[in-house]
Amino acid sequence: MPQSLRLRTLDLAHEGHPGMTIMKQRLRAKVWWPKIDTQVDKYVKDCRGCMLVAAPAVPEPMKRRELPTEPWQHLAIDYLGPLPTGHYLFVVVDYFSRYIGVEIMEKIDSRETIKRLTTIFARFGLPISITADNGPQLASEEFRVYCDTNNIQLINTIPYWPQQNGEVERQNRSILKRLSISQATNADWESELNKYL
Numbered sequence: 001m002p003q004s005l006r007l008r009t010l011d012l013a014h015e016g017h018p019g020m021t022i023m024k025q026r027l028r029a030k031v032w033w034p035k036i037d038t039q040v041d042k043y044v045k046d047c048r049g050c051m052l053v054a055a056p057a058v059p060e061p062m063k064r065r066e067l068p069t070e071p072w073q074h075l076a077i078d079y080l081g082p083l084p085t086g087h088y089l090f091v092v093v094d095y096f097s098r099y100i101g102v103e104i105m106e107k108i109d110s111r112e113t114i115k116r117l118t119t120i121f122a123r124f125g126l127p128i129s130i131t132a133d134n135g136p137q138l139a140s141e142e143f144r145v146y147c148d149t150n151n152i153q154l155i156n157t158i159p160y161w162p163q164q165n166g167e168v169e170r171q172n173r174s175i176l177k178r179l180s181i182s183q184a185t186n187a188d189w190e191s192e193l194n195k196y197l
């Protein structure tokens with residue numbers, strides 16, 4: 001079979017990426033050439049589109065975080081947004097009490113994040129650890145240095161696996177529901193957010 005026809009056949013089988021086994025079955029039903037399985041494997045393995053949509057390797061089972069013995073020892077932080085107004089919500093959750101703190105922000109770089117955390121920590125004290133995703137402002141060198149300087153253990157979650165920071169993600173969903181209700185009822189979203197908090 002000519003090389004161009006082989007590639008076109010592989011392209012047709014690849015559309016929708018139904019899975020390696022099904023793809024090979026479809027090909028064998030219409031065409032065959034020596035080393036077809038090897039070429040299909042290589043084609044899919046090297047395909048950028050396949051890598052983007054393929055199911056990621058199953059992560060190790062999550063271990064339940066031990067409940068802290070006191071409030072404000074272990075925190076989870078995350079950004080929510082942008083909202084339709086262009087604002088972001090900086091969400092801080094205490095693992096012990098489930099206390100939720102929300103800061104409304106327009107700029108979400110490392111410097112502004114540190115500034116907001118410093119204000120929060122002035123009221124409640126420094127935590128032992130912070131769990132955050134890999135957002136650029138939370139995974140930056142500047143933020144790491146801030147945490148090290150204040151003896152805070154920074155725990156960055158695995159990229160594209162928000163479940164690892166489940167406490168703050170759960171709170172984000174609740175906040176989003178409240179914001180959707182305020183939008184649907186034409187209420188002031190900031191007032192509604194404060195009522196919810």
